[in-house]
Amino acid sequence: MSEITELPTPPAAGQALDAAVSSAPERTRRPARSVPWGSVALTLLGVVVSGVGVAALRDGNGWLQLAVVVAGLVLAYVGGGQLLRRRFGAGFDLAAWLCTTWLVLLLFAALLAPVLPLGEHQDIAGSLDAPILAAPDLLSPYPLGTNNFGLDLLSRVIHGARASLVVSLGAVLIGTVVGAALGIVSGFFRKTTDVVIGIFTNSLLAVPPLVLLIALATVLEPSLGNIALALSLLALPSVIRMARASTLTFVQREFVLAARAMGASRMRLMVRELLPNVLLPLASYGMVMISVLIVAEASLSFLGLGIQPPNPSWGNMIAEGEGNTFEEHPHIVLVPGVVLFLTVFSLNLLGEKARKRFDPRQAKL
Amino acid sequence: MGRTLMKRAGELAAVLLIVSFGTFLLVSLLPNDPAVSILGPGRAPAEYAALREELGLDDSTLSRYLDWLGSALTGDLGQSVVPPQVDVLDRIAAALPVSVQLAVMGMGMALLISIPLAMWSAYHAGGRVDRVISGGTFGVLSVPSFLAGLLVIMVFANALDWFPRAQWVRITESLAGNLYHAFLPALTIALAEAALFTRILRNDLITTLQEDFILAAKAKGMSARHVLFSDALRPSSFSMVTLIGLSLGRLIGSTVIVEYLFALPGLGSLVIGAADTGDFVMVQGAVLVIATIYVLTNLLIDLSYGVLDPRIRRAHV
Numbered sequence: 001m002s003e004i005t006e007l008p009t010p011p012a013a014g015q016a017l018d019a020a021v022s023s024a025p026e027r028t029r030r031p032a033r034s035v036p037w038g039s040v041a042l043t044l045l046g047v048v049v050s051g052v053g054v055a056a057l058r059d060g061n062g063w064l065q066l067a068v069v070v071a072g073l074v075l076a077y078v079g080g081g082q083l084l085r086r087r088f089g090a091g092f093d094l095a096a097w098l099c100t101t102w103l104v105l106l107l108f109a110a111l112l113a114p115v116l117p118l119g120e121h122q123d124i125a126g127s128l129d130a131p132i133l134a135a136p137d138l139l140s141p142y143p144l145g146t147n148n149f150g151l152d153l154l155s156r157v158i159h160g161a162r163a164s165l166v167v168s169l170g171a172v173l174i175g176t177v178v179g180a181a182l183g184i185v186s187g188f189f190r191k192t193t194d195v196v197i198g199i200f201t202n203s204l205l206a207v208p209p210l211v212l213l214i215a216l217a218t219v220l221e222p223s224l225g226n227i228a229l230a231l232s233l234l235a236l237p238s239v240i241r242m243a244r245a246s247t248l249t250f251v252q253r254e255f256v257l258a259a260r261a262m263g264a265s266r267m268r269l270m271v272r273e274l275l276p277n278v279l280l281p282l283a284s285y286g287m288v289m290i291s292v293l294i295v296a297e298a299s300l301s302f303l304g305l306g307i308q309p310p311n312p313s314w315g316n317m318i319a320e321g322e323g324n325t326f327e328e329h330p331h332i333v334l335v336p337g338v339v340l341f342l343t344v345f346s347l348n349l350l351g352e353k354a355r356k357r358f359d360p361r362q363a364k365l
Numbered sequence: 366m367g368r369t370l371m372k373r374a375g376e377l378a379a380v381l382l383i384v385s386f387g388t389f390l391l392v393s394l395l396p397n398d399p400a401v402s403i404l405g406p407g408r409a410p411a412e413y414a415a416l417r418e419e420l421g422l423d424d425s426t427l428s429r430y431l432d433w434l435g436s437a438l439t440g441d442l443g444q445s446v447v448p449p450q451v452d453v454l455d456r457i458a459a460a461l462p463v464s465v466q467l468a469v470m471g472m473g474m475a476l477l478i479s480i481p482l483a484m485w486s487a488y489h490a491g492g493r494v495d496r497v498i499s500g501g502t503f504g505v506l507s508v509p510s511f512l513a514g515l516l517v518i519m520v521f522a523n524a525l526d527w528f529p530r531a532q533w534v535r536i537t538e539s540l541a542g543n544l545y546h547a548f549l550p551a552l553t554i555a556l557a558e559a560a561l562f563t564r565i566l567r568n569d570l571i572t573t574l575q576e577d578f579i580l581a582a583k584a585k586g587m588s589a590r591h592v593l594f595s596d597a598l599r600p601s602s603f604s605m606v607t608l609i610g611l612s613l614g615r616l617i618g619s620t621v622i623v624e625y626l627f628a629l630p631g632l633g634s635l636v637i638g639a640a641d642t643g644d645f646v647m648v649q650g651a652v653l654v655i656a657t658i659y660v661l662t663n664l665l666i667d668l669s670y671g672v673l674d675p676r677i678r679r680a681h682v
Contacts, residue, residue, distance in 0.1 A: 158376045202376065203383040211620030211636065216638040218648045219394040295509045299618070302511045303625060303637050315511075322515060322626075327523050337512045345507035 039082035046076025083164045099346035110161040119152025121159045145331045156312040162206045163313045168293035170228035175235030183243020217305035284354040291347035314340045384656045442650035453650040463631035471554030479562035484593045487570035502560035510619035514553040514626040550623045571603035610666035
C-alpha cells in the first residue's frame with residue numbers, strides 16, 4: 001500500500017502546464033498600451049453592478065440579487081486580474097492573493113470575535129427583538145440574515161470559524177508532532193520498530209475516516225478537545241508515512257554520516273539532523289490537511305455528532321437549514337455553506353501552490 | 366506472487382486484529398459505566414450488577430476481547446443495547462446492500478462523467494474548455510459532500526422536482542424504481558469522485574498523447590475518437606485505478622453522509638443513528654464490518670495492478 005500514497009502528484013505538473021500554456025500567448029500577442037481602458041472599464045463596471053445589486057435590488061427577488069452581485073464580482077475579477085497582470089507581470093496570481101486575503105480576514109475575525117461589534121450568536125434571550133429568518137441584506141443590521149431564533153448569522157459564522165479553526169489547527173498540530181516523531185523513529189531504527197509502527201499506521205488507515213470519527217463520537221463527550229484528538233487520528237497515518245519516507249532518504253545523506261562520525265548520539269541525529277529536513281515537506285502538507293480536517297469537523301457537526309448547538313459551527317449551522325426550512329429560507333444553508341466552501345477552496349489552492357514550491361519531489365522535475 | 370500474497374495476508378490479519386481490538390476498546394472510552402448507559406440512571410444497584418455480570422464486564426479486558434472476537438468470528442455481533450434490542454448482524458445484513466449499491470453506482474457515474482471530460486480536456490489542452498474544466502473540477506473538490514448533497518436536492522428535488530427525496534425502493538421490488546430513487550444520492554457521491562478522476566486522467570492522457578504510437582495512429586488517419594478510446598485510454602488509466610483504491614475511504618464516508626441526507630436505510634444511517642443513541646454494540650459491529658470490507662477491497666485493488674500492468678507483475682516476482 002505504501003507506494004500508492006505518493007501518487008497524487010500529477011495534478012500539480014498538469015497545472016504548471018496549464019499556466020504555461022495559458023499565459024504564454026497573452027504575453028506575445030498584446031501590444032503595449034499606456035492605459036488599458038478596456039480592463040479599467042470592466043473592473044469599474046463589475047464594481048458598479050455588484051454595488052447596484054447590493055443597494056438597489058434589496059426588496060426584489062433574492063436570487064436575482066445574488067445573481068447580479070455574483071456577475072458583478074466576476075466582471076471585477078476578470079478586469080482586475082488583467083490590470084494587475086499588466087502592472088506586476090504575467091505571473092501575478094489574483095486568485096491566490098484573494099484566497100490569502102480571505103484566510104487572513106477569517107483568522108482576524110475569529111481571533112477578534114469577542115471584541116467585534118457583532119450581533120448575538122448564541123444566547124436566544126439576547127435576540128428576542130431581532131427579526132427571525134431575515135434574508136441577507138448587507139445594508140441592514142443583520143448583513144447575512146438571521147436564523148429561526150433571530151440569531152445573527154454573520155456573528156454565528158465568525159464564532160463558528162473559531163471552533164473550526166481551533167479544532168482543526170489543534171488536530172494538525174497534534175498529528176504533526178506525534179506523526180513526525182513516530183515516522184522518524186520508524187525510518188531511523190527500521191527493523192521491528194518499523195514493522196510495529198507500520199502495522200499501527202495500516203490499522204488506522206483500515207477504518208474509513210468518517211466512520212472512525214463517528215465511532216469515536218459514539219463514546220466521547222463532544223468537547224472541542226476530544227474532537228481535536230479524534231481528528232488528529234485522521235492526520236496521523238499520512239504524516240507518519242511522509243516523515244518515514246523523508247527520513248529514509250535523508251538518513252543516507254553525507255551530513256548525517258558526518259554527524260555520526262563526530263560521535264553524535266542517536267537522539268541528536270534524529271532531532272538536530274533529521275527533524276528539520278522532515279518538517280519542511282510536512283509544513284506544506286499541513287495546509288491541505290487543515291482543509292481536510294475542517295471538512296471532517298463540519299461533516300461530524302452536520303451529522304449532529306460534533307459541536308453541539310447552540311454553540312455555532314459551520315456544520316451544525318448548515319444542519320439547521322436542512323429539511324423544511326430549506327425551500328423557503330435557503331440562506332440558512334447557503335451562508336455557512338459559502339463560507340465553508342471559500343475557506344476550503346482557499347486552503348486547497350494555497351496548499352497546492354505551497355506544495356509545488358516546497359515539495360522536494362516536485363523540485364526535481 | 367505466492368510469497369507476496371502470503372506476506373500481504375499476514376499483514377492483513379494483523380491489521381484486522383488490531384482494528385477489532387480498537388473497536389472493542391471503544392466501550393472502555395465510555396465516560397460512564399456501560400451498564401448505566403444501557404439501563405439508564407436511577408435503577409437499583411442490584412440490577413446494574415446483574416447486567417454487568419450478564420455482559421461479563423467484570424472479567425479482564427483480554428478475556429472479554431477474546432470472547433467478543435470469538436463470537437464475532439462465528440457471526441454473532443451481539444444485541445443492540447438500545448430498546449428494540451435487535452440482532453446487530455441482521456440489521457447490518459439488511460443495510461449493507463443499500464450502501465454497496467450506492468457506492469458502486471456513484472463510482473460508475475463518476476467514471477461516466479470523468480472519462481469524456483478528461484478526454485476533451487486533454488485533447489484540447491490549454492484551450493478555453495480545458496481551463497474551465499480544470500477550474501471547475503478544482504472548485505467541486507472543495508465542496509464537502511453534505512453541502513453538495515444539499516445543493517443537488519435544492520436543484521433536482523425542490524426546484525425542478527425531477528426526482529424524489531428521502532425514499533428507497535428495494536431492488537427486489539422494482540428495478541426501475543430502485544434506480545430512479547438511487548439516482549440523486551449516487552450523483553452526489555459521484556460529483557467529488559468525478560472531479561478527482563477528471564484531473565488525474567487528463568494529466569495522464571496529456572502525457573500519453575505525446576507518445577510516438579499516438580502520432581503513428583494519427584498519421585495512419587485514425588479519428589480522434591479512435592485514438593483516444595482505443596489507443597490512449599488504457600495506458601493512461603493506471604493512476605486512476607490507484608486513485609479508485611485510495612478514494613475508497615472517502616467514498617464510504619460520502620456514502621454515509623448521503624444516506625443520512627436522503628434518509629436511506631443503509632449502513633451509514635445505521636451507524637449514525639446508533640452513534641446518536643449511544644448504541645455502542647451496533648457501532649462496534651458496523652465498524653468491524655466496514656473495516657473488513659475496506660481492507661479486503663484495498664487488497665483486491667493492489668492485486669489488480671498486476672493484471673492491468675504486466676511490468677508490475679514481473680517486478681514483484
